[in-house]
Amino acid sequence: MLETLSALSRLPRPLYGSEHSLPNQAIGQPHCHPWAQLSHALRGTLRVETERGHFLAPPGQAAWVPAGMRHAVYCSPGTVIRSLYVVPEVLPTFGKKSCVLRIDALLRELIQAFSLLPEHYDVTGADGRLAAVLIDRLAEAEEAGIILPWPEDPRLQALCRHLQAHPDDRTGLEALAEHFSGVTGRTLSRWFLAQTGLNFRQWRKRCRVMAALPLLERGERVTDAALACGYDSPSAFIAAFHEQLGAPPGAFI
Template sequence: MLAALAALSRLPRPLYGSEHSLPNQAIGHPHRHPWAQLSHALRGTLRVETERGHFLAPPGQAAWVPAGMRHAVRCSPGTVIRSLYVAADAVPSLSQRCRVLRIDALLRELIQAFSQLPEAYDESGADGRLAAVLIDRLAVAEEAGIRLPWPEDPRLQALCRHLQARPDDRAGLEEHAERFGVSGRTLSRWFLAQTGLNFRQWRKRCRVIAALPLLERGERVTDAALACGYDSLSAFIAAFHEQLGVPPGAFQQEGGAGG
């Protein structure tokens, strides 16, 4: 199915996404295609990685990738995905940048219903009208999720990759800055200029993202906090709530279970 999709030069319909004809799976290597993509997490958490940022879509949310954008999609074990592919000009309001959309109850049901349609659905009949409503609802969907902006400087990229791989790294700002031969203030200023976040803000967001697969696996909140570099459980809960709007325990009960 992946090979058949890659061989397409254009979509057979403006909206394409049959559950039975598309690979509803994450493609973890960088790739691009001439149509937009919506990856919806029915259960589990998706992460879309682009050259300018990483976008996290917990359950009940979806990642939108514009046509032509180089990206990779990764997910935690047990994630259930519904993928839609959308003609580049079908949703002009979403065409310019990658983002995460909130999937409300109506949009979720529309996606589910559409995924059951035949690949060559009748565009002029009821199925085509369903597709048109789905596209209309996507155009007004609320933006949500977490974005981890990615720097362009190769030195900062290397540091960011290290912090992603080792969220329990407790080295402080000054220690990391010393490896660059600059002050902590300068390093933080570099982060702010390239990501819009200072060093501490970026690492806090990175750590919360790293905690999600641990929580989804049912690990204790305390253990997830320690694994992601927090000595204080209360500090971890506060950071998690700040980023996702719910405490980690609620995420496990609601989000991690599929919402």
């Protein structure tokens, strides 16, 4: 699948993405291409990883990756993806940054309708006008969602990968700092702040909330999600979730 994607030197149309075409597959291998990509989950949760950060997009949101940026796309079981590939000049609104966009009801319907068009749709007819409306709506989409900034230091990256794979790990800051980097907890937190904009405690909290979203999305209880992500009580988890996303778990899902 990735080989097929890489074989494209240019898109068939300035806005491209059919229901049955290759963009609607999650490609976990890091790759890049000369066009921008919007990955939207009609059902399930998407995680897009770049060298600068990890982006989580549950239903109602979509991850935007600019042209030329290396990324990998992962999804929870049962996820239904609709991806759009965009020639950079067609939608320059978001520039060269990756982000998460809010997908309102109209934009969701436009994406679904566009995915039913043939790959070589008529850009001068009704299909082309639908594509133009979709591009206009995307340009107005608000940024949303939760982004986990990724550090550059290999020692911090190893720690981050561990915490992402084991959100229930309750090992303290000092022990983690000594094990992964041989420095004090204070130094480690200072490194995190310099490289991610978050101190260690803030980064870990955001990582845990991101780990909980796929669990909640597939119907697990708030209590079970809280315990699986390292929280002693549902109330502490709900408070952290509300702090990160502006709503309690039930309202968000």
